[in-house]
Amino acid sequence: MAIKAGLKILKNSSWLGWQMESNWTDPFLFAIYSLVKPIAATLLIVVMYIVVTMGQVQGTFFSHMYIGNAFYMYVAQVLFGVSWVVHEDREHYRTLKYVYISPANIYIYLLGRGMTKIFLTTVSVIITIVFGVFVLNIPINVMTIDYPLLFISFILGILCIVGLGIALGGISLLTAKHGGRINEGVAGIFYLFCGVIFPISVLPNWCRSFSLYLPITYWLEAIRRAIFGITIDQATNFIPTSSVISILTVSTILFFILALNIFKIGDYFARKKGLIDMTTAY
Amino acid sequence: MAYAIETQELTRLFKTKSKKGKKEIVKALDHANLKINEGELFGLLGPNGAGKTTLIKILSTLLLPTSGDAWVNGHSVKNEAHKIRKEINMVSGGETSGYGLLTVRENIWMFSQFYGIPSKIAKRRIDELLVTMDLSDKANAKVRTLSTGERQKMNLVRGFVTDPTTIFLDEPTLGLDVNVSRQIRSFIRSWVREQSNKTVLLTTHYMMEADELCDRVAIIDYGKILACDTPNNLKRTVGKDSTIRLEVSHMSQPKRFAQMQGIKNFSYSHDNERTTTTLNFIIEDEAVVSDIMSEIVKNSSKIYSLRKTEPTLEDVFVSLVGRGLK
Numbered sequence: 001m002a003i004k005a006g007l008k009i010l011k012n013s014s015w016l017g018w019q020m021e022s023n024w025t026d027p028f029l030f031a032i033y034s035l036v037k038p039i040a041a042t043l044l045i046v047v048m049y050i051v052v053t054m055g056q057v058q059g060t061f062f063s064h065m066y067i068g069n070a071f072y073m074y075v076a077q078v079l080f081g082v083s084w085v086v087h088e089d090r091e092h093y094r095t096l097k098y099v100y101i102s103p104a105n106i107y108i109y110l111l112g113r114g115m116t117k118i119f120l121t122t123v124s125v126i127i128t129i130v131f132g133v134f135v136l137n138i139p140i141n142v143m144t145i146d147y148p149l150l151f152i153s154f155i156l157g158i159l160c161i162v163g164l165g166i167a168l169g170g171i172s173l174l175t176a177k178h179g180g181r182i183n184e185g186v187a188g189i190f191y192l193f194c195g196v197i198f199p200i201s202v203l204p205n206w207c208r209s210f211s212l213y214l215p216i217t218y219w220l221e222a223i224r225r226a227i228f229g230i231t232i233d234q235a236t237n238f239i240p241t242s243s244v245i246s247i248l249t250v251s252t253i254l255f256f257i258l259a260l261n262i263f264k265i266g267d268y269f270a271r272k273k274g275l276i277d278m279t280t281a282y
Numbered sequence: 283m284a285y286a287i288e289t290q291e292l293t294r295l296f297k298t299k300s301k302k303g304k305k306e307i308v309k310a311l312d313h314a315n316l317k318i319n320e321g322e323l324f325g326l327l328g329p330n331g332a333g334k335t336t337l338i339k340i341l342s343t344l345l346l347p348t349s350g351d352a353w354v355n356g357h358s359v360k361n362e363a364h365k366i367r368k369e370i371n372m373v374s375g376g377e378t379s380g381y382g383l384l385t386v387r388e389n390i391w392m393f394s395q396f397y398g399i400p401s402k403i404a405k406r407r408i409d410e411l412l413v414t415m416d417l418s419d420k421a422n423a424k425v426r427t428l429s430t431g432e433r434q435k436m437n438l439v440r441g442f443v444t445d446p447t448t449i450f451l452d453e454p455t456l457g458l459d460v461n462v463s464r465q466i467r468s469f470i471r472s473w474v475r476e477q478s479n480k481t482v483l484l485t486t487h488y489m490m491e492a493d494e495l496c497d498r499v500a501i502i503d504y505g506k507i508l509a510c511d512t513p514n515n516l517k518r519t520v521g522k523d524s525t526i527r528l529e530v531s532h533m534s535q536p537k538r539f540a541q542m543q544g545i546k547n548f549s550y551s552h553d554n555e556r557t558t559t560t561l562n563f564i565i566e567d568e569a570v571v572s573d574i575m576s577e578i579v580k581n582s583s584k585i586y587s588l589r590k591t592e593p594t595l596e597d598v599f600v601s602l603v604g605r606g607l608k
Contacts, residue, residue, distance in 0.1 A: 094377055098440070102396040103364070274296070
């Protein structure tokens with residue numbers, strides 16, 4: 001019964017998220033936007049890479065960077081998207097208080113709103129990868145991809161990112177609209193320390209140690225191994241794939257539990273301080 | 283006997299900063315004790331900042347009390363919020379909440395789903411309520427295109443579509459025109475009368491609204507519950523006294539009347555458009571009327587009208603706190 005009710009809330013909040021993401025323009029323009037946005041964002045990185053390497057757009061390092069950047073879209077979009085729901089519903093639509101006092105589980109509501117982001121980001125990632133394969137000659141062979149590894153690591157990574165989004169949602173309950181910068185800061189930390197663009201082996205020792213505590217590092221490592229079969233990062237390539245998945249699983253579970261508790265604490269203090277329906281007009 | 287709503291020594295403090303930057307403690311609710319029966323349409327009457335909204339926020343589980351406790355349908359707001367949420371809903375007036383990109387019907391339907399109402403039942407209820415609220419023609423309009431009154435009606439439908447056992451209406455007619463307000467009051471009255479187990483807690487600073495709608499009214503000011511009874515009983519408390527209402531040309535210092543002998547209570551309001559001042563007196567002995575008239579004449583003000591009125595809830599408020607509701 002509780003599962004059925006939870007699924008219903010998940011379905012409806014996902015539907016709401018989809019309406020918010022897609023309903024602002026006509027379907028044709030939305031399709032064009034969805035296609036152009038990831039390619040434009042990718043080209044920005046590609047152009048920077050070309051400038052730095054003086055014209056090279058091939059090689060293992062380029063592929064490493066390209067895939068890292070493509071999958072990082074999930075971190076930026078989902079993490080930011082889930083927590084932004086709190087600000088958007090509270091300050092812009094002024095509906096958060098009505099969702100909050102309903103019997104709907106707020107975690108499931110946030111997850112549902114995040115589902116749309118996951119779906120749209122998946123479309124963006126696929127477009128980016130297809131663009132990379134056909135335009136930039138990224139060496140991806142669909143026959144040699146380790147699909148079970150890709151599937152397991154993908155699910156774990158998404159769970160971890162959603163968990164982080166929920167944690168930031170809890171923090172957002174306590175902050176005004178400009179608290180959204182916290183989300184950008186957290187996403188930036190992952191961008192820098194998780195081997196998105198460059199291998200973490202190039203980081204100073206203390207940074208590398210920090211990177212090895214972050215589940216996103218193992219997520220991207222597993223994704224790269226699943227797609228290319230190899231990885232160039234000397235800081236992680238000696239770890240057996242089974243260990244990478246084990247570390248990712250354990251860290252994801254720990255991060256998720258931590259995230260739920262952070263949200264719970266944020267929720268308690270927001271209710272104590274009367275911030276659930278705060279409007280700041282910032 | 284279990285009450286639909288009960289508060290016990292309910293207190294809520296807020297930390298604020300004064301203009302000089304000093305930290306201040308504001309008592310929004312001060313040891314409030316209330317007992318509201320099931321099936322009652324209960325009004326909370328008080329001026330802005332009296333603590334009405336704070337009380338509703340606590341009862342609807344949006345805010346925790348600083349001390350004391352409150353129960354809604356027997357569940358504590360402190361640690362049984364999840365049980366309360368299944369049985370309540372809330373509508374706040376004077377706000378523009380709603381997802382602007384969705385239609386009216388979609389907005390209401392989505393909230394009904396958060397309460398687990400089967401979709402078919404929800405759709406039927408939405409249709410019925412939209413007709414009742416005279417909003418059917420806007421059912422498929424995007425929320426962003428609605429006027430303030432239409433949004434308020436939509437929010438009322440959102441509140442009632444879940445068929446809550448207890449509903450909190452925080453100033454539901456705030457800022458609405460006379461017709462829409464009348465329509466909303468009529469709906470609230472019939473909703474609670476038609477179902478014996480439904481409870482409404484309504485806050486308002488319109489004394490006429492409280493008088494017309496409510497079975498019982500509590501008068502609240504500075505977080506304290508000053509009186510609680512039926513509107514008629516409350517009015518009877520000032521019934522032995524006479525209430526005199528005078529409309530005069532604009533007076534710059536009407537406060538001086540409060541010092542006159544024989545005046546039990548006094549309030550006034552200015553109408554800047556008409557450049558008039560309305561003076562309300564509660565007097566024990568009508569002989570004092572001639573003194574009041576003399577004072578007005580001495581002040582070179584013109585008297586436009588003089589009425590002896592029946593006591594209103596505002597008079598009750600004035601007699602309790604010594605100033606008007608506005």
